[in-house]
Amino acid sequence: MSPPTSTGPAATPTGSKLTRVLGSLSLAFLAIFLLFGLMLSPPEVSQREAVRLFYIHVPSAVIALYLAFGLTAVGSVVYLRKRSTFWDLLAWSAAEIGVLFCAFTLVTGMLWGRPTWGVFWKWDPRLTSTAISFVLFIGYLAVRQLDLTPEARSSRAAVLGIIGFLNTIVVRFSVSWWQSLHQGTTLNPVDTQMDGLHLLSFFLGFATLALVFSWLLVHRFRVAWLAHQAGEAGLDRALAERRAEATGRTV
Amino acid sequence: MTEPTADPDPAEQTTEPGPSVSVDLSPRDLPGAAKRRSLRNWCIVGALSLVLAGILYQALTSARVFFYNVDEAIARRDELGSQTFRIQGTVVDEPADIGGAMVFTIAFNDETAVVRHVGDEPSDLFEVGIPVVAEGHWEGEAFESRQLLVKHSESYVEDNPDRLVPDK
Secondary structure, eight states: OOOOOOSOGGGOOSOOHHHHHHHHHHHHHHHHHHIIIIIISOOBTTTBGGGGGHHHHHHHHHIIIIIIHHHHHHHHHHHHHHOOHHHHHHHHHHHHHHHHHHHHHHHHHHHHHHHHTSSSOOOOHHHHHHHHHHHHHHHHHHHTTSSSOHHHHHHHHHHHHHHHHHHHHHHHHHHHHSOOSSOOOSOOSSSOOBOHHHHHHHHHHHHHHHHHHHHHHHHHHHHHHHHHHHHHHHHHHHHHHHHHHHHTOOO | OOOOOOOOOGGGGGOOSSOOOOOOOSOOOOOHHHHHHHHHHHHHHHHHHHHHHHHHHHIIIIITTOOEEHHHHHHTHHHHTTOOEEEEEEEOSOOEEETTEEEEEEEETTEEEEEEEOSSOOOTTOOTTOEEEEEEEEETTEEEEEEEEEOOOSOBOBOOTTOOOOOO
16 A cells, blocks of 8 residues: 555545455455355344344454554554654544444444344443444544644544553453343354354455455545645645745745 | 655745745634634534443443342342342243233242243243343342343354254
8 A cells, every 4th residue: 555646636546456456356255245144144043034134243343343443543552652644644544434334333233132132222331332432433533623733633533542442452351341231252263153154154244344444444544645645735835825925925 | 655755844945035034924813614613623522522421321330230140139139129120040931921911930040030021022032041131120029020131142053944953
């Protein structure tokens, strides 16, 4: 992944060979996933058709909480240590897509909860801690829009990004630290409690959503990079205009 | 990926030919629209803080002790009195309809409790042998339930018509 090198954002598409490959792979995996997820995998003995929500709910949760918010935390730590614009923008981009996946997790969880538990929502430890993550990262995105200096904005957002990711640990262990309505871990490396086609459909769902995440991340990062470049150019232009006003010359 | 190059010092850009001029580069006052946008953004952060506080309140109240297992609820019966709480146990018998209430027994750690549920029907997963969480209060020796939630296990078993299943 390399930053765009154009002279202006309007002339630069955010697509690249990498994004075209990622986009094509996403579509191909999506087609295979839909085939297995909706048609070839059988219903579950007790949950019946509701089991299909597992194939998207769990992968989107893993991608949002671990991959996206983890990337935000890493980017935030590196930004605070090195003041690197690259890592700052990567953290921001990952957080934005992570919020999207986290919302998807909450919605699919609610849709799954109704036919299994009997309710869409309960203030259960796993649900509550996930909702806290969601709100913390919406807060992260809100901080990025505040009228502060770019450095202050990035620093405050970075601190919030790190705190937000620490909450992922709470989400992970919430079902064992407290009594929970939410089920425990299914995908145990030692003893996976899932039959063949269910497991295959889950991995296809995970691969599909991971590809979509990567594809969106590259695009979002490039947009953020171009916006940053445009902002820098705009500042230079504004400074030049102020100087011209002071000296009575035109730019 | 390469890092963006740092902007040159703006002061260096004034070294053009011509007379030296002192340029005022202090920020100008924000125009009205920008001020309103700034206020709106701070309001959004404030609203999110309130939402977060509300969720944290739920975390410290409802989520911290989401339910008591049957043995814990029995041990705390006097302390709990008639207050509303949730009790968790495994359904051990077929529910009976007694006076419009769904009556059944749940068990956990060798302790059992009779549940009288009046309210919405539980989900289709409800059956003997499955753990449930009932919300309600003690009414004498029985637990009066207003809401019945069904837990599902971590195991996922394919409904395969060719599979040999043990008799229940």
